[in-house]
Amino acid sequence: MAKRVNNQPNTSVVLPREDRERLEELAREFGYTQTRGAGAGKIGSISALMSAIAKGELTLQKKNLDVTKTN
Numbered sequence: 001m002a003k004r005v006n007n008q009p010n011t012s013v014v015l016p017r018e019d020r021e022r023l024e025e026l027a028r029e030f031g032y033t034q035t036r037g038a039g040a041g042k043i044g045s046i047s048a049l050m051s052a053i054a055k056g057e058l059t060l061q062k063k064n065l066d067v068t069k070t071n
Contacts, residue, residue: 013046023049030058
């Protein structure tokens with residue numbers, strides 16, 4: 001059985017390969033990298049990226065916001 005970090009339940013997300021690669025790239029660009037294993041410090045950590053978003057360390061902005069005034 002896999003050991004859980006901090007006794008927290010694991011969450012899995014199924015993503016197409018291209019989305020996973022892009023999220024790893026974004027994580028790396030923001031400085032969130034793997035801390036263990038062969039890719040430590042090199043491969044972006046999607047988990048760390050998601051955690052940073054949840055904690056408010058990073059914010060998201062919708063790309064095509066409709067800011068048209070209705071006056």
